[in-house]
Amino acid sequence: MIELFSSINFTPFYVSFKLAFITTIVLFFAVMPLAWCLSQSKSHLKPFVETLAALPLVLPPTVMGFYILFAFSKNSPLGAFLEQTFGISFVFTFSGLVFASCIYSLPFMFQPLLSGFESLNKNLLEASYLSGKSKFATLFLIVLPNIKPSILTALVITFAHTVGEFGIVLMIGGSIDGETKVASIAIYEFAELLDFKSAHVYSLIMLAMSFLVLFVVYFFNQKAKNARS
Template sequence: MPSDYWQTLRLTLALAACTTVLLLLLGLPLAYGLARSRSRLRPLLEAVVSLPLVLPPTVIGFYLLLAFSDSTALGRFLINQLGLSLNFTFAGILAGSLVYSLPFMVQPLQAGFRQLPRSLAEAAATLGKSRGTTLWRVLLPNMKPALLNGAVLTFAHTLGEFGVVLMIGGNLPGRTRVASIAIYDEVESLNYGQANAYALTLLVVAFAILVALYWFSKRDARLS
């Protein structure tokens, strides 16, 4: 059983870490665009980004399951053209996590961009700096708390993911079986001790992450 435990835990952490890194890369341009946009379509895009906050995870999981299957055009394209069979794979639950945790990354980043005075980016422009240089050397270094917040919330939220993973990934040990699903599975089989091992681990990890976040933001507030 201990090997099961470590395998599941490794998979859970790998999923959370991959989701956090990919969402940072995807979320930054999206949040930057949303924060600066004056388009009339912005509310629409913001609603799409925030949708996973209010939808039951099973709804997201259900539609992603359909989208990845060969019964839809998208699914056939993924499977036949790209060779991506996503259902019941790690890549599939990763894709689901990206959708599910999107608002937890984008919203703090968007707020971080909005908090910066507009004149900072403008001053960089009058100094001849490109948008990329401005983003990397002026904007991001001045919104570290927002970056930390987005990354930590995304990581923690992905650790606790259940419905989406269950719908797309099922419960395949070593491939899609993450801790929250393992807990459910162990309880179903009346293995309360094993369920407790997973549950306690998640509890401690989640608590430690939040303590670290608040400790960092307190230190940051004192420094600035």
């Protein structure tokens, strides 16, 4: 068993974790203001924005990957403009994986944060405003500390979901060693080559990590609930 694990190329796992970490950080700071504003809004556009944010949950990854390829390929006006002007390419590059992952994992960050904001006791907000705190100060000093379980859920689930991505990663990034080849792609390729031993080892590692991630979420959420009761 030790010899088997010592022969494993851990680079795909490194790429997976790097992608998941960057995606999670970007989404947290990008989605948090949106979720906060929507939680305080009574606009008729709120259901429309919520629908757009939740769309990746039901949209097949291949559909999303196809339209990203269509929009950002070198043959498209937008893709050609970005590459010629800024030297940015979203197709078969790590930056493209980050962009696609941010879109595909957006609901997993957005939904827990929105639920946490909406479940917050409104009296806390009113007390903060009456004490003279601005909306910005209220968000960071009052709101976020009181929705820690929701933040933890959003961060961990987003990270775990990004690590396990396959369809959209394959379409946008392909399988470039050390650049876009993530663990899920490596497992797929091992299965295609009938190298089931390596596929089993990679899958077991992914299974163990997924279980650990979910256990952390449920453990700390349960601990928070017990502390409040």
